Amino acid sequence: MELRDKRLGRHIPDPARAKNRKAVVDCLRRRGAVARIELAEHIGISPATVTIITSELLEDGVIREERDSPERDETVRGRPRTRLELNPEAGFAVGIKISMHQASVSLTDLSGNILGAETIPVRANRDAPEWIADICMKQVQTIISGSGIDPNLVLGLGIGVPGYIEYPSGLVRWAPVFSERDVPFREIVEKRTGFRTFIDNDANMTALAEKWFGVGRAFPTFLVVTVEHGVGMGLVVNEKLYRGSRGFGAEFGHTKIVVGGALCRCGQRGCIEAYVSDYAIAREANILGPSVATDDPIALEARIQNLIAQADAGDSAVISIFERAGTMLGTGIANLVDILDPPVVVLSGARTHSAKAFYAALRKALENNILAGTDTSVDLRIDSGGDEVWARGAAALVLEETLI
Template sequence: MAQIEKSNHNSDQREAGRLQVLDVIRAAGTIARIDIAKETGFSPATVTVITSQLLESGLIEEITPEPAADAKPSTRRGRPRVSLRLRGAAHLIAGIKVAHNSVSVLILDFEGSEVVSHDMPMPEPRMATPYFCETLKRAVSQACAKGGFALSDLSGIGVAMAGLVDAKRNFVYWSSSLTDRNVNLGAHLDRVLPCPVFIDNDANLVAKAEHLFGEGRKVDDFIVVTIEHGVGMGIVIGGEIYRGERGCGAEFGHTKVHLDGALCQCGQRGCLEAYVGNYALLREANIMDREMPLADIGMLFKRAEAGDAMARSIFERAGRMFAMGLANIINIFDPKLIVLAGEQLSFDYLYADAVLEAMHQSSIQVDAPLPEVRVHAWGDQMWAKGAAAYAIEKVSALTVREVPVDA
């Protein structure tokens, strides 16, 4: 028994070492072995062993950097210095963003370079689980066909969706995209898709995308707030996503701002989202003016810009509620940076000067600057990129387990 435990421990160490080397190569783009040793703290001999295994498995490749045009001929003898990089052709990974009205698919290679992107309308905003899974399969299949390869060529798929998601179990307690509750969605998707599927809350994966590609680069502690059909939040602490014990952490949109208040799509009352989310604003507008129902938030915003008092009052109240929520985030977490993300931030009612001033007034006052607030109004393909990046991490972990020790 002791020998088995020791073997498992050694196996875990080997996998962790390979993943660390892969991460360093991914972050650098191209890097020499000696520099990998400096970054990881591993001995040059250990780096040589690990990179040999990764080369043999086809996950990385060697390249000889081209000399600069004005470089003088080298007098050094021997083999030129060789660098390593990830081998993009090793895997194809798909990321899916499930929105209220559409499914966005982005397929990346193992290096993280875009291969193909595709958008497909959602047949219905909410679906039963089997229909939902078939819809995702159809969207990914269309993306693969667009790129000239088969669905079976994918090594992994990341899914970003709104709701309460336990990412460790691929389990969805509740989502605005599903008519069912408490769904083992990973198991359902495994039945219709030929590769591993990794599911997480969409705001978490926006935070991952911000950390890797966006406003959170080189920032290890920050918070992302997403505003679209609903309201979400992703928390990055020490460079890692914080999800909570059950996967239900960071549900900013479902923090309570009014006792027995407006009905939220989650089924409870008084949630922040019920005063700030797009559906909530349209619901209020259409109740107040039944003769001219509005189909989207852009129509309501145009009315506000034109001076419509009803529309302006709806946005002003949403701004006050949102300012209170942001102040609560600052008072609880004291982050270095808050990123407001989402396509709907092309409308400025949630980050107008009056909103940010109200946020400042409700935050704890000390003799130090408040967190910086940045706006990043990106589309669904960037959300899908976060899902694909998450899947690349998971596929990397699965792949290094299969690397032979004596490769």
């Protein structure tokens, strides 16, 4: 299938103009609706340049004049000062998130509003990548036709996968959801859909969701730690997602917390995930019984829900399992805070709904392990937005890649 290479905007700007164009869009992303004169002040470019850039963006449909603004104010000459905002209907993005027991498919506009979403059960690690791509695509087509939008306005497809993703090539080097290594998943999906596809580590997509639609509006630098079936991290530094030199940086879940410690599913020992992820918690709980197969995603999910309930009901042996996991993660985050000194840390993912004992231990370990003498009151925020966060992350990824 021929690839539909869509770009948001017909004007191909020269590098200097592209920089200003991006600055205008960034300013509107952070501040919502802004008048032209204020854009010039915030960005530090001349009002004349703002006029040129914004008229191009208006013509391209990337931005629009604010509708029904209650704050639409009057200038001294009595002329209304029109404010500009991003146009959410300039394009649409499809998002897919593949986790251990399900694939979530969504369609969003460019403001991250979800127009349709569906969850499909998959048996990660057992179903072939091609099969997963096929069933996701079927669902994507159903959602697009159900939404009534023009499929030509879909700018691209953002896919989040846990694991090592080589972003520039779209190669999944290793992921617990696939049984093979080096899966060319971007190519597999593009061949089937014709949509431009961007594939990234799922924690990076959460960080992009926060950048465009969450804490990133107020903080140019922040850290996201995701606690799902595994542990991930996304780092945004001065408005830019940090991916490392080869595209798979920030693999916090596989940093070592205990030298020679518990075996991790990546094959190494002592990783944070080997203590905090679902399989690690179930592995410990198996000693208490009843035992479950930790490589069966559906049985694992049911077991974890059960263990959370047991811990919250006061079962001391189960509480000790969650306390150990929370302590490991809290200590790991303390290491990150000492290295990076971020102004805010966001905790995101399905396991933001973990046992109370897990979070109590996490906060305690975080406070106890940050370098003494520094301000120990870390601004830790919990985002339990669930699958919406991933869908927004996909929209953000497509926006970053197609906005010119």
